[in-house]
Amino acid sequence: GAVVSQHPSRVICKSGTSVKIECRSLDFQATTMFWYRQFPKQSLMLMATSNEGSKATYEQGVEKDKFLINHASLTLSTLTVTSAHPEDSSFYICSAQLAGALNTGELFFGEGSRLTVL
Amino acid sequence: GNSVTQMEGPVTLSEEAFLTINCTYTATGYPSLFWYVQYPGEGLQLLLKATKADDKGSNKGFEATYRKETTSFHLEKGSVQVSDSAVYFCALSDRLYGNNRLAFGKGNQVVVIP
Secondary structure (H helix, E strand, O other), rough: OOEEEEEEEEEEEEEOOOEEEEEEEEEEEEEEEEEEEEEEOOOOEEEEEOOOOOOOEEEOOOOOOOOOEEEEEEEEEEEEEOOOOOOHHHEEEEEEEOOOOHOOOOOOOOOOEEEEEE | OOOEOOOOOOOEEOOOEEEEEEEEEEEEOEEEEEEEEEOOOEEEEEEEEEEEOOEEEEEEEEEEEEOOOOEEOOEEEEOHHHHHEEEEEEEEEEOOEEEEEEOOOOOOEEEOOO
16 A cells, blocks of 8 residues: 555656656545655755645745646645756655554655656 | 765675665754665665664664664664665654655665675
8 A cells, every 4th residue: 555656757858848747646645745856876855845735835945936836636746847957857756645643654655757858 | 954864885795794774863853763765666665764762663674773872773684685785765754744854865775796
């Protein structure tokens, strides 16, 4: 149980276009999801906390107009990279925690999405 | 703020060797500590965790003890297998407003040679 799926796993786009990445909790409800960015040979950097039905909370230094996050349901959060540039190329990973009393402190991670901006 | 430091560089060792990956942390309050593992081509998955000082987390032959006095959570396994080849991340939980925000170390690539 507790499976998180991301789509697409790989995407290549042209500079200036927007790209949407989906994160779904397949067999549980997730009131909170987290979006991370991972650079080569570096750690995961938390970008934002996504709460169902409310605005995302962004970490310092992350542009909220650049990285749009929507968490419209208990099983889906989306990250849209707007007007993408080559420096946005990275590995984006989402994670989710169980809702309410089922939350044991564990996070469940998606497989990640590799974005390449040409 | 909260942070996690892992030892530098990849780790290469032979099958059945002893594995240690060091992890130290800086945190306010009393965080929970985790080790996550990322196998090739897969997402991160929880390996083990400890929620308070002196707790020992264990799973699949791996162990780590929450040492508050040394602010450490070193990962150990007595006899590694080729299938243990993966990237290992140490993390701590900053349970702000009930959310499990995680701060990660840089990760260590472990390569086990037959």
